[in-house]
Amino acid sequence: MQILLIFFIAIALPISLSAQSPLGLNHEETHDLRTLEKEFDSHIDRQDMHVWMREMSSRPHHIGSEWNKHNRYYIASLLESWGYEVSLDEFNILFPSPNIIELELISPLKYTASLTEMPVDGDVSTFNTSELIPPYNAFSIDGDIEGELVFVNYGVPEDYELLERFGIEVKGKIVIAKYGRSWRGIKPKLAAEKGAIGAIIYSDPEDYGYTVGDVYPDGAWLNDTGVQRGSVMDMPLYPGDVLTPGVGAVKGEERLDIDEVQTLTKIPVMPISYSDALPLLSSIGNEVAPNEWQGSLPITYHLGPGPAKVRMRLEFNWDMIPIYNVIARLEGSIYPDEWVMRGNHFDAWNFGAADPISGLVSMLAEAKAISEMVKNGYSPSRTIIYGAWDAEEEGLIGSTEWVEHNAETLKRNLVSYVNTDGGSKGFLNIGGSHTLENFFNDIIKDVNDPSLNVSLFDRKVADLLVNGSDEEKDHIKKGNDLRINALGSGSDYSPFLQHLGVASAHLNFSGEGDGGSYHTLYDTYEHYTSWRDPDLVYREVLAKVAGRSTLRLSESRILPFNFSNFLDTVNLYLREIKLLSESLRLETRNVNSLLDEDIYRLALDPAKSFSPPRKTPNVPFFNFSILDNNLDMLSNAISIYEKAYYEKGIRPENIIYLNKLLYQSERLLTRDHGLPNRPWYKHHIYAPGFYTGYGVKTIPGVREAIEENDFEIVDQQIIIVADIIKDLANNLLDASNLFY
Ligand SMILES: [Zn+2]
Structure with a gap:
């Protein structure tokens, strides 16, 4: 025994570790990690996820609401009970909520838009509307305007080029645009640049309603009163609290005057349902819109301008409110100053079962599984941090303020950030830093798709070989890694990646759960468990993929950047x-x-x-x-x-x-x-x-x-x-x- 020990010390003396895997681990260590991952999988419990989802999506929980506060403490106490060190990080931000939202067709006939989403039989949640925030676009400016309508299709640049060909200008007019084909905030931005004085955005049944499939509750798709809420803050300029660009919105920090803010819209903008859009669109005359512009409402769409004329009245409460991120830490035992972070927001526009709770429950399941492993003796090498973000919906505010406030420490210590958000069943989409592309390829070779029992990697390859571009097919056939997407914006990875330069990824299953409920009254537990991912099996797979990324980033000896x-x-x-x-x-x-x-x-x-x-x-x-x-x-x-x-x-x-x-x-x-x-x-x-x-x-x-x-x-x-x-x-x- 003695001799053996000396022998070991002797060969250890040059103190050289050679890397045998992309994680810098030798065979034995790799085997141990696989054992750890098996244990991790065994702790993921879909019943837990059902309970958490039902609880957190049982009432509307937009920022500042009672149920937002409830969920914040609910998440914090779960994480605390699992042994994490939890803090609630407060920021004070500007939050416009609706005070007056009115829309009226004033000629050639009169119609007052209802702007009200109706409850549906078979979904009890939808009857609980007293706390629901009315449909609106956050960070639209106030306004009381009258003008003739021009139909601008999706309101993207090529649509305006076509209107110019017809000699139609939107200067001094109010545009009505379909949701889709661009992020919603681009529509009022472009309309204002073209001289419009207001913008209305509606969901056409061709994209969200009866043309795509049966409408809720008979199917998943949007019924005639559903309205997509959403922020129109100019996030491509900067996201986060509009008053504190670049710095954390803590008490005492200097703030811009509201007149100096660049990220509010330049014109008033509001969203409506297709039942409210119908009388407006059918009153628009002049040139018939081109074929490709015709939607699915039972009318012939015209371009205008007029004779349809509307009055839009928007007035918001421009209140300062506190928001709170829930941050949970598990100290690393070998490299405590190297932090591996996961995040998902917890605020919603509504009941938020899909967006964001469906992602959040996967993250919680992951955090719980790791805590179970800790009880069985595991101790993570690096520090693991979970962030549940507030105020994502208004403009990535919770995560952005946290990142800005902690920028120097995060730049020093943060190894990686992996984000999730709402999703459904379907294919795994991975976006992120390409230094992590190979890392995620390895992970998805080790996790199976639950409906096909092949690896997520093989399923994606099969899909690309049928539906991919020539370049993609060629790339795969040569035995390369699957390409991951580059990240733009739309969820909380943005401040980590684009402001700090932290290697980041965003993981999301989608494509097979029917939609239409996004940011409407109908994003409920009932809707989610009927149409989006009924048994939460893809929530479980998401936890397995994200959890492996957390474990491998924590346990690699040499970080797996490629x-x-x-x-x-x-x-x-x-x-x-x-x-x-x-x-x-x-x-x-x-x-x-x-x-x-x-x-x-x-x-x-x-x-x-x-x-x-x-x-x-x-x-x-x-x-x-x-x-x-x-x-x-x-x-x-x-x-x-x-x-x-x-x-x-x-x-x-x-x-x-x-x-x-x-x-x-x-x-x-x-x-x-x-x-x-x-x-x-x-x-x-x-x-x-x-x-x-x-x-x-x-x-x-x-x-x-x-x-x-x-x-x-x-x-x-x-x-x-x-x-x-x-x-x-x-x-x-x-x-x-x-x-x-
Ligand atoms: Zn979301």
Whole structure:
């Protein structure tokens, strides 16, 4: 025994640990982790999730409401009872709630919009409406306006181009737009830029109602009185409390004057149901809307303007209210200063069974399972933190304020952030930092899809081989990892990824649970358990996927960041941008060589479904060479790092420094000055689009400058991205030098 011990010490003396898996673990340790994950799975209990979901979605729980407070304490006491150290972090934010919301058709006939969602038989929750916040769009400005209506289809840029072809202007008018095809906040933003004085958004049955399927309660889809609430804050500029951009909205912090706030809408905007939209749309005259613009209401849709004329009256209570995030910690036993974080919001617009409780119950099940393992002797190597966010619905406010307030500590200690939110049954969608792409590929090979009994990975591959693009099929056939999506905005990962530069991911099952209830009265427990994910089986799988990410990030010896996948993705984005600039260059050159009378002739032909060509500045050649060169440098650095990782050893005393270099790598993709015209967004690889809202723009500084004809800043933005890539390459060379 004695001899054996000495022998062990002797071979341990060079103190070298060689990494045998992407987690920096040897075979035995990998086996132990698998055992741990099996135990984790055994603690996930769907009955728990039913109980929690039923409780938290039994009453409306928007911010400031009684049930929001109840849920906050409910979540906190669950986490506390499982042994977490729990705090309630308070912020004071500006919250506009509806005081007067009125809409009236005043000519050619009179109609007062009901703006009321009706209860349905078979869903008792829907009768409990006394605490429900009325349908409205948060962060619309007040207004009392009258104007003729113009129908603008979805109110996206190409819709306005088509209206211009018909010679229809929205200047001085009120637009009525369908929900869909863009994030809702883009609709009033564009309408205001075009000179409209107000905007109405409604859910057309073609997208949300009887055309898609039976309406609630016979099916999942939206009935005629349902209204989608939602924020229209200009989040692509900055999310969070509108009065405190960039700093936490704690008491005593300096605040903007409301007149200085840039993220309120410029015009009043309100959402309505399709039963309220019908009399409005049927009173619009003039030109018949093009075929593709016709929705599913039993009328012929016209463009206007007028003769339909409406009066819109909106008045909000612009109150300061406290909000509270629930933060739960489990201290790491080996690396307590390295934090692995999960998050999901708990506030809702309504009963919120799907959004957000369906995601929250998965996170709670995960937290409980880990606490059970702790009772059985497990102690996490890194610190694990769970965040249940308040005020997500109004504009990611709870998470953003928390991130801004704790920015310096989080930049130092936070390894990763994994987000979830509402979902249904269906396919797993993963969005996130591409340094985590390989990591999540490994996880979804180990978790099975409950309806098919194949791995989530195999199911996704089968789907892509049938429905994917040629590029995607090719990518998969070559044996590459499945691509994960780039993240724009729309949930609480945004401040972590885009403001701080923390490697983040967003996990969501969707695509097979019927919809239509989003942000309406009908997002209830009854609806969810009838149509969205009846037995919560996909809630269970979500917990298994997210829980594995928490466990593996906590237990890896060397953090599982993979830079080859990142490089491959950036190269893909760069190819797209080069193609974009080349095709725009040819297009502008061709158009600018057309004679004015040719353009006039094309514009007069309404049978053409394309927009008339417009003369714009010639797109010049841009200088991508510095970025190409630095990507080459990165490619080289990655090879050196990967060779060192798999072939050399590392001294235990260097592990902490190595991991710091690895998890700080995402910070290197940010710059303090941020993106052009929006300094809050500091990440130069991923951002929500300035005109797409939730939709992502990759390498946004360069791409948007080209798209928006801002040619003089393109080369300068290319240099910023090139610098970032160089910093990352140097960081990896530093990391490689820690191996020997
Ligand atoms: Zn949500």
